[in-house]
Amino acid sequence: MKIRRLSGLHAQPGRWTRIILALLPLLLLVALYAVASQIRLADNPHDKLMPGFGKMADAFWRLATEPDRRSGEILLWMDTLASLSRLGIGMALSAVLGLLIGLNTALFPTLRAALNPLLTVLSIIPPLTLLPILFIVFGVGEEAKVMLIFIGTVFVISRDIHLATRAIPHEQIIKALTLGATQLGVVYRVVLPQIMPRLINTTRLTLGAAWLFLIAAEAVASTDGLGYRIYLVRRYLAMDVIIPYVAWITLLGFTMDWLLRLTVRWVYPWHDRDA
Known part of the structure; x- marks a missing residue:
């Protein structure tokens, strides 16, 4: 079985590896926002700067x-x-x-x-x-x-x-x-x-x-x-x-x-x- 290289100039990531690598930064960004929003809302439930995903989903649906x-x-x-x-x-x-x-x-x-x-x-x-x-x-x-x-x-x-x-x-x-x-x-x-x-x-x-x-x-x-x-x-x-x-x-x-x-x-x- 051929092992693909994942680093270096001659890296050859497979299809699913490329998909995971593409999604990973987006998921990390979403997770970072979720944590920051939760912290702000815990201090101030009426905070408008970083609303929760539920509130944004309700507004978008409306x-x-x-x-x-x-x-x-x-x-x-x-x-x-x-x-x-x-x-x-x-x-x-x-x-x-x-x-x-x-x-x-x-x-x-x-x-x-x-x-x-x-x-x-x-x-x-x-x-x-x-x-x-x-x-x-x-x-x-x-x-x-x-x-x-x-x-x-x-x-x-x-x-x-x-x-x-x-x-x-x-x-x-x-x-x-x-x-x-x-x-x-x-x-x-x-x-x-x-x-x-x-x-x-x-x-x-x-x-x-x-x-x-x-x-x-x-x-x-x-x-x-x-x-x-x-x-x-x-x-x-x-x-x-x-x-x-x-x-x-x-x-x-x-x-x-x-x-x-x-x-x-x-x-x-x-x-x-x-x-």
């Missing part, structure tokens, strides 16, 4: 099942739908435009010379500093929130796609042109399929930043959304609502990341083998 008295909507699902709609539209626009910019600037030298300096300057601007400008230009509606997500992620995606495209062997392009392919055919039939897995992975990596921009925009000016709800109840020190909402956002982000990973694995199985 938000997920009971209609709001004023609006008649179930708050958790209304906020989730609003936030995911903004995030989805912003990331879709960012992925499409980032792909087109990165792909074409990498393959066409004239376009690269014209746009790269501008894109470099724009990518340096901190997106959150543009939030007041976006609210002035687009108002406090959906457009400003979507634009913040778009501006905050499009340049990261375009620059990563640009680098990935430049890394493709130039011999492929020469061979395709020699065999009669048009220039646009080379871009969208030879290079694009090789870049699509990289686009999905880059989109995965920018989801964290996109969530940050979404929460910031909803906190400043919104009437619904996960970020709006967190900043609304913070004035009441409602940690029994804030912590479950943060956990819910984390679960949504993890699920989106997992689905994108599965998409690459199923649609582009050759990419995992090459990697």
Whole structure:
């Protein structure tokens, strides 16, 4: 029987070992919170800073099942739908435009010379500093929130796609042109399929930043959304609502990341083998 190494540069943990190692830090964090919460509640049963798991579960269940008295909507699902709609539209626009910019600037030298300096300057601007400008230009509606997500992620995606495209062997392009392919055919039939897995992975990596921009925009000016709800109840020190909402956002982000990973694995199985 082969004994797998569990430490060192050549460690080879098995599948179940990897699962246990992945869950262990999370379980330790939950246990640490439970102990700290119990200590605080023993000193002060009305402590709001670290509510017990039972109180947080009751608050989450209420938000997920009971209609709001004023609006008649179930708050958790209304906020989730609003936030995911903004995030989805912003990331879709960012992925499409980032792909087109990165792909074409990498393959066409004239376009690269014209746009790269501008894109470099724009990518340096901190997106959150543009939030007041976006609210002035687009108002406090959906457009400003979507634009913040778009501006905050499009340049990261375009620059990563640009680098990935430049890394493709130039011999492929020469061979395709020699065999009669048009220039646009080379871009969208030879290079694009090789870049699509990289686009999905880059989109995965920018989801964290996109969530940050979404929460910031909803906190400043919104009437619904996960970020709006967190900043609304913070004035009441409602940690029994804030912590479950943060956990819910984390679960949504993890699920989106997992689905994108599965998409690459199923649609582009050759990419995992090459990697």
